[in-house]
Amino acid sequence: MENILDIIIPHYKESKEMLDNALNSISIQEGIDFRRINVIIVNDCGNPILDDELKIKYRKLNIVYLCNEINLGPGLTRQRGLNASMAKYVTFLDCDDEFYSNAALTNVIDRMEQYNDNVLVTSIIEEVFINGRSFIFKHMPNEIQGLHGIFYKRQYLVDNNIKFHNELWHCEDSYFYRISTYITKIDAIDYVTYKWNYNENSIVRQKRELDYSIVAFKDHLNQIVFTYDFVKEKGCAYGIDFLNQYLVSALIGMHILLNSTYFSDKALLDSKNGYKKRLKDIYNQYIDVFNSIDDFEKVNLFKSEFNSLSSTNPKIKKPNDIISFINSIGK
Numbered sequence: 001m002e003n004i005l006d007i008i009i010p011h012y013k014e015s016k017e018m019l020d021n022a023l024n025s026i027s028i029q030e031g032i033d034f035r036r037i038n039v040i041i042v043n044d045c046g047n048p049i050l051d052d053e054l055k056i057k058y059r060k061l062n063i064v065y066l067c068n069e070i071n072l073g074p075g076l077t078r079q080r081g082l083n084a085s086m087a088k089y090v091t092f093l094d095c096d097d098e099f100y101s102n103a104a105l106t107n108v109i110d111r112m113e114q115y116n117d118n119v120l121v122t123s124i125i126e127e128v129f130i131n132g133r134s135f136i137f138k139h140m141p142n143e144i145q146g147l148h149g150i151f152y153k154r155q156y157l158v159d160n161n162i163k164f165h166n167e168l169w170h171c172e173d174s175y176f177y178r179i180s181t182y183i184t185k186i187d188a189i190d191y192v193t194y195k196w197n198y199n200e201n202s203i204v205r206q207k208r209e210l211d212y213s214i215v216a217f218k219d220h221l222n223q224i225v226f227t228y229d230f231v232k233e234k235g236c237a238y239g240i241d242f243l244n245q246y247l248v249s250a251l252i253g254m255h256i257l258l259n260s261t262y263f264s265d266k267a268l269l270d271s272k273n274g275y276k277k278r279l280k281d282i283y284n285q286y287i288d289v290f291n292s293i294d295d296f297e298k299v300n301l302f303k304s305e306f307n308s309l310s311s312t313n314p315k316i317k318k319p320n321d322i323i324s325f326i327n328s329i330g331k
Contacts, residue, residue, distance in 0.1 A: 004036040004088050004109060006154070008081035010074055011095035012046040018096040018199070019049050023058045025098035025195075031106035034060050040084055041095075043067045044077040075164035075172025078147075082157070082164075090154045092147045096199040100125055104193040108151050117187040118156040119180055122149040124194040135198065141190045147173050149194035152180065160234060170216035171223040178227045182243065183234040217257075217275050224250045225282055244289045245301060252298075253305040254279055255329045260309075260316045283330040290330075295323050302326060 009022060019041075026039060039061050041050060050065050066080060078092060089112060099105065104122075112120050126138040156162075162180050164172050228247045236243040257263075258279065263272040283290065293301075302322050310316045319325040 001036060002088055003038055003086060004033070005105065005151075006038045006040055006081075006085040006087035006090045007093050008078055008085065008090060009039065009041045009093050009095050010044060010077040010081065011041065011049065012044045012071075012074075012077075014046070014049065014095040014199075016049040016051065016054070018197075020054060020057075021098050021197075022093055022095055023054065023061065023063075025100075026093075026105075027058055027061060028102045029099070029105045030102050032109075034062070036087075037105075038062045038064055038085070038087060040064045040066065040081040042077045042081045044073070045069075045071040073169045073172070075168055075176070076166060078172075078176075079164040082154075085154055087154055089151055090157070091151045093194075094148070094196075097148070097197050098195050100192045100195045107191060108193060111187070111189065112151060112153070115187055117151075118153045118184045119186040120151045121181070121186055121188040122151070122193040123190050124149040124196055125192055126196040127198040129198050139192070147177055148196055149192075150177065150181075156184065165223070165226055168219050168223055168226070170219040172219075175223040175227055178246075179230045179234075182227075182231045182236050182238065182246075185237050217254075217271070218278065221254060221275065221278050221282060224254070225285075228286070244292060245297070247286060247289055248293055248298065249301040249305055251279065251282060251329060252302050252326060253309060255326070256302075256306060256309055256316060259325075260313065262313075280330055287330065298323065298326050 007026060009019075011019065023039070026037075041063060043050075043066065045068055048067070050063070055063065064084060066084060068077060068080065072080070082090065089109065091108075093099070108120060108122065111117065123139065123141045126140055128136050128138050130136055157180065160183060162176070165175050168175055224247065228243065231243055232240075254275075258272060258276055263269070299322050302325075306316070306318055310318075
């Protein structure tokens with residue numbers, strides 16, 4: 001009997017209590033034949049938090065526990081779980097998160113079976129800590145800015161060689177979700193399956209912090225190129241114009257950040273200069289793509305990126321002459 005779903009859980013510094021919550025959210029799922037579900041936990045050289053107590057508590061779950069011999073990072077750790085999967089469908093659950101309701105999995109499986117989906121994007125609830133005082137829950141419909149709440153037909157991933165990139169330690173999730181959702185028409189439902197819990201020590205949360213963003217900037221730039229080249233070769237399900245606009249928009253966003261107060265500290269000037277050179281090299285490599293987009297559309301792409309970045313970084317200032325600003329990418 002074929003496994004219907006494999007749930008891949010990477011872990012590194014998370015606690016036993018976090019894993020307990022994640023496993024509990026799986027164990028309470030209704031309408032599921034647990035004989036057809038594997039929970040693949042991959043330890044990326046962290047503490048071995050799956051002890052005998054948890055194994056006994058969740059003995060009805062088929063738990064596969066893998067341990068990396070060296071620290072591989074989140075992308076390649078998830079890839080090891082993917083490599084071990086033999087199920088019809090796969091999804092990712094971070095060790096510090098949980099499934100939102102006890103009907104999440106059965107509803108998703110029924111939907112994918114009915115529509116023969118390659119990719120199903122659901123909605124998520126994000127737990128947000130406000131001003132160090134209280135939590136709110138943010139509803140994020142059809143979220144495709146990460147791996148949360150997305151379900152994949154495994155054979156689709158295999159047939160198209162969709163994998164986490166071995167050169168990306170950061171932005172590995174951005175690369176994976178883009179290449180997997182840009183080469184096929186996705187199915188999306190505003191049904192919450194995933195609860196993204198607040199964990200101030202998680203890598204995902206650190207991505208929002210200044211220092212982490214600076215360290216990861218090179219990977220941000222590289223994943224743009226890796227994504228564009230992969231999708232262009234495979235064929236973009238939404239057309240070449242969509243792909244070209246993605247490239248230009250993403251590079252404009254990086255240009256906005258490079259000219260923001262992120263890099264105002266003297267200690268960061270060397271990094272800034274190196275990233276500017278890399279950005280110019282990419283611009284010159286794809287200059288034909290930039291030239292294929294008219295100024296009106298470039299302004300629209302700039303506004304979209306600026307609004308997104310300034311919503312979380314209010315110190316970012318809008319230039320008076322947007323077109324001149326964009327054209328300065330390659331200078």
